[in-house]
Amino acid sequence: DGTIISCEKGSRAKRYFIGFGSGKAYCTIQSSFTDKATNEQILKLNFDGELSMGIFGGSADEAVQAVVKAYLDYFDDYFENQVGKK
Numbered sequence: 549d550g551t552i553i554s555c556e557k558g559s560r561a562k563r564y565f566i567g568f569g570s571g572k573a574y575c576t577i578q579s580s581f582t583d584k585a586t587n588e589q590i591l592k593l594n595f596d597g598e599l600s601m602g603i604f605g606g607s608a609d610e611a612v613q614a615v616v617k618a619y620l621d622y623f624d625d626y627f628e629n630q631v632g633k634k
Contacts, residue, residue, distance in 0.1 A: 550579045553594065574598040575615050595619055 553576040562571025574597065581591040597614025 549582070550577050552576070553578050572598055573610070575612050577615055579619075593622070595622070 555575045556573060558573035559571030576594055576596050578592065578594050580589050581593075582589050595615050595618040597612060597616075597618060
């Protein structure tokens with residue numbers, strides 16, 4: 549299950565003209581993972597994505613894409629560690 553904790557499109561113009569974090573876009577999603585067999589919550593994590601600069605200020609969608617990348621990176625690391633333990 550996932551819940552959007554915070555999401556801000558920021559200002560593309562500020563990112564383009566000022567940069568250095570001004571007009572930053574960000575998104576935080578809290579995810580809880582439940583064992584389907586027991587209905588027990590086994591993990592609860594926050595995943596963050598942000599965009600402070602980009603080509604022509606970047607698109608706020610890139611902050612959402614960063615959250616997706618955070619998910620993928622986490623699970624790549626998680627499963628890599630699980631395979632190494634077996």
